Structure formats: structure tokens, C-alpha cells
Amino acid sequence: MTNTNCLEGMQCPQCRSLEPFNIEVKTMMKVFDNGTDDHGNTEWDDHSYCECCNCHLYGTVAQFKTTAQQ
Numbered sequence: 001m002t003n004t005n006c007l008e009g010m011q012c013p014q015c016r017s018l019e020p021f022n023i024e025v026k027t028m029m030k031v032f033d034n035g036t037d038d039h040g041n042t043e044w045d046d047h048s049y050c051e052c053c054n055c056h057l058y059g060t061v062a063q064f065k066t067t068a069q070q
Contacts, residue, residue, distance in 0.1 A: 015055040024049040
């Protein structure tokens with residue numbers, strides 16, 4: 001089975017896991033002196049840090065895209 005949502009086209013090149021991944025994201029949130037509201041939309045790109053939660057291989061999102069492995 002392949003990912004069909006926000007991880008579409010991604011797979012760990014080492015252990016072949018489809019999820020989960022730790023990905024460095026950019027987000028916007030309202031910040032108060034005592035904390036934050038829930039975050040809104042998150043964004044990442046091919047240059048964002050990515051780490052497989054199963055085997056801990058790390059690199060960039062581009063390196064985890066299946067098209068980059070072919």
C-alpha cells in the first residue's frame with residue numbers, strides 16, 4: 001500500500017517504511033506570554049529535514065520521495 005495523503009510519494013529508502021516521519025515544518029500560530037494556541041496549517045518542502053521514526057535514517061524530504069529512489 002502507498003501513501004495517498006500528505007505523505008504521498010514518500011517512503012524510507014532504508015527500511016521501506018511508509019510512516020511515520022519526523023519532518024521539520026514551518027507553521028503559523030498565535031503566541032501569548034503564557035503559551036500558544038493550537039497550530040494552523042504546516043508547510044515543508046524538499047529541503048526540509050526528514051527522519052524515519054522506525055530506523056532513524058535522516059536526510060531531506062527529497063531523499064524520502066520514491067521518485068528520487070528510481
